[in-house]
Amino acid sequence: MAIAVELLAILAAVGSGHLVAGFLAPSSSPFVAIGDAVVRLSPQPVVEFAKSAFGTADKLVLLAGIAVLLVLVATVGGVAARRRPAPGTAVVIVLGLLGIAAVATAPALQPAGLLAPVTALLVGVLVQRSLHRLATAAAAEHRAEAGAGASVGAGASVGAGNHGAGARGPARLRRRTALTGASAAVLVGSFAAAGGGAALASSGRGIADSRAALTRRLAAARFAERAPAIPGSAAFPDLGTTPFITSNADFYRIDVALRIPAVRAEDWTLRVHGRVARELALTMDDLLERPLVERTITMTCVSNTVGGNLVSTADFVGVELAPLLREAGIDPGADQIVATSRDGWTAGTPTATVLEPGRGALLVVGMNGEALPPEHGFPVRMIVPGLYGYVSATKWLTELELTTFAQRSVYWRDRGWAERAPIKTQCRIDAPVGFSRLAPGRVQVAGVAWAQPVGIAGVEVRADDGPWVRAELATEVGPNTWRMWRAELDLGSGSHTLTARATDRRGDTQTAERVDPIPDGATGWPSVIVTVA
Structure with missing residues (x-):
């Protein structure tokens, strides 16, 4: 039960903080602010890994990870608070202070936004102490009842045992009902608060109407x-x-x-x-x-x-x-x-x-x-x-x-990124996709190239280490846009590596040297492996 109390307390803190932030400043939600702090403080290789591994879902993955971590922390805090509430309260306070620190150090801090993490901290402590008190009383009553039952079983007066149990029954029922009701209220209220905060943040400011x-x-x-x-x-x-x-x-x-x-x-x-x-x-x-x-x-x-x-x-x-x-x-x-x-x-x-x-x-x-x-x-x-x-x-x-x-x-x-970052001449193979199985003969290869703001002058394609074949370029729309290309290659049975390279209107051909994006953009020739059978 102590773990459930700790989970409910943290959930109440998150929900109330999110609701207050929805009224004042959405970014001051302690849950979101901690996520922002993680992004700001993460080493650059970690950030790049998240981008490459999860794409535009990286933020959702981060928030889900924070939620899982909160559950684990609540579990530890609940175990530590089985006999007395202080360890569990300390966990809630530490989390609350982290939320306050995350909001206070945000680049776009609005002073009123501090009200959200402070509210979350106070609500979390109040819920944890209150539910722990109810849970402790219910557990003590259960132990007393079990002890009385054991005494009756050992030969104590049946009439006296029944009388004691009857007197405790209504009180025990009230305690358990109060605990169940309070827990349910906290659970429902927390989700309602979080949902209300999200609704206020997303649509309560009239953004949709303003865009229209x-x-x-x-x-x-x-x-x-x-x-x-x-x-x-x-x-x-x-x-x-x-x-x-x-x-x-x-x-x-x-x-x-x-x-x-x-x-x-x-x-x-x-x-x-x-x-x-x-x-x-x-x-x-x-x-x-x-x-x-x-x-x-x-x-x-x-x-x-x-x-x-x-x-x-x-x-x-x-x-x-x-x-x-x-x-x-x-x-x-x-x-x-x-x-x-x-x-x-x-x-x-x-x-x-x-x-x-x-x-x-x-x-x-x-x-x-x-x-x-x-x-x-x-x-x-x-x-x-x-x-x-x-x-x-x-x-x-x-x-x-x-x-x-x-x-x-x-x-x-x-x-660690470069001070100035002109876009490098690059291309990409869109078709065939990697690991495709193709029929022998003439194979269509197509893709896109870009070299803003000078434009693409040519693209070449080859199979394995064979000769470069000049691709046909699509109609150019402008030097600030990409340019599509296509080519035909004659492929026999077996595995083949298809490679492309682009040349811009300055006459510069993209380098074959493979370089990671940091600090000023990736270089290298794109390639795909296909099987012809």
């Missing part, structure tokens, strides 16, 4: 530039390549946010400050008064391994970033733009790259015909074509600071 309203505004807006239509010859889906435009649901997502920040477009503001002649403070209305452009852009994650799928393409709608920064009057010595997310995450982008003519850096508000999805940065994110996302694609953008690389470090650079 912004989508309508974008549909009615006048554009200074529209993305050209994607020709049918830009992809080879019949051969197994990915669609040219990635749907919002399928677009890769890599970030450190366990709880997606919730900001209505109507409440959004952007502060541009630091080494500028004049600070700017922009609202969504201010942003939408500027010329809107729509561009097809391929985004690539630095964590993408050779042949990986952390690369996607969409039609993005936004406002040119360079003119906005020039309005602020940039100090010539400010070589870095630090972008800050709503959750406190930071990225450092080279100022010169953003200001480069034709680069097309954007403050993005729309994606594939609608306002940005929450998981992709609603209401505003930043995109700089040609740079890996960790230095250029801040989601849930709230702040831009003009500074220098020497003066200010940022999230991933603190963890």
Whole structure:
């Protein structure tokens, strides 16, 4: 019973903390805050392993792991608290203090958010002490009853034994009923509180309505530039390549946010400050008064391994970033733009790259015909074509600071990643998939290549150590997008290794040297093994 008491106490603490956080600041839920702290403090190899092993489910796996750990801790605390409540109370207090510390050290701390972990701590202790008292009383009554029964069995007065049991019966029933009722109430209340907190965090802030309203505004807006239509010859889906435009649901997502920040477009503001002649403070209305452009852009994650799928393409709608920064009057010595997310995450982008003519850096508000999805940065994110996302694609953008690389470090650079990260020329084999069984003869090989912002000039494919065969390239949509390719190889019976390599418009061919993503992106030729029989 002591273990159940400890579990219920911790569950009550988690539920109450989640509920209070739903009213005040979703990220201040102690359960979520501890998860965020784990992400921040984990060694980089552990983070990369989680990305590669679990993909976009890495956050769910982390939270599930924390839940399992809490159950184990509750079990230990319950065993230690079988005779007296103090050890179990101490466990709840330690967990509560960890929750408070996690919230207090979060990058985007809101002072009111501390109320959530404090409430969790107090509720947890109250429930643990109260249920332990009821459980102890019920156990003592059970032992006394067992002792009385043994006395009767040894020859004590039957009448006296029955009389004592009858007197204790109602009291015993009341204690057990109280314990059962209190436990059930705690269990139901905890789940209800956690669910209520989740509902408040996700929909109680009007995000869905705000996105719908912004989508309508974008549909009615006048554009200074529209993305050209994607020709049918830009992809080879019949051969197994990915669609040219990635749907919002399928677009890769890599970030450190366990709880997606919730900001209505109507409440959004952007502060541009630091080494500028004049600070700017922009609202969504201010942003939408500027010329809107729509561009097809391929985004690539630095964590993408050779042949990986952390690369996607969409039609993005936004406002040119360079003119906005020039309005602020940039100090010539400010070589870095630090972008800050709503959750406190930071990225450092080279100022010169953003200001480069034709680069097309954007403050993005729309994606594939609608306002940005929450998981992709609603209401505003930043995109700089040609740079890996960790230095250029801040989601849930709230702040831009003009500074220098020497003066200010940022999230991933603190963890060993490179200061500047131009996207490397890469390609991928989409078909045939690895370990396919194929018929002998002519085999179609197809895939995708990218080299933003210069574009792909050629792709070559070979079987085993044979000669390179030049692939047919699909119609080019633009230098900032990927390019599909296909080729035919004549394969005889046996096992074959198919390899591809790409060359960009500068004439640079991707290197065969295999390098892991850290610190500035993976290199190497993608390959798949197939069997022909």
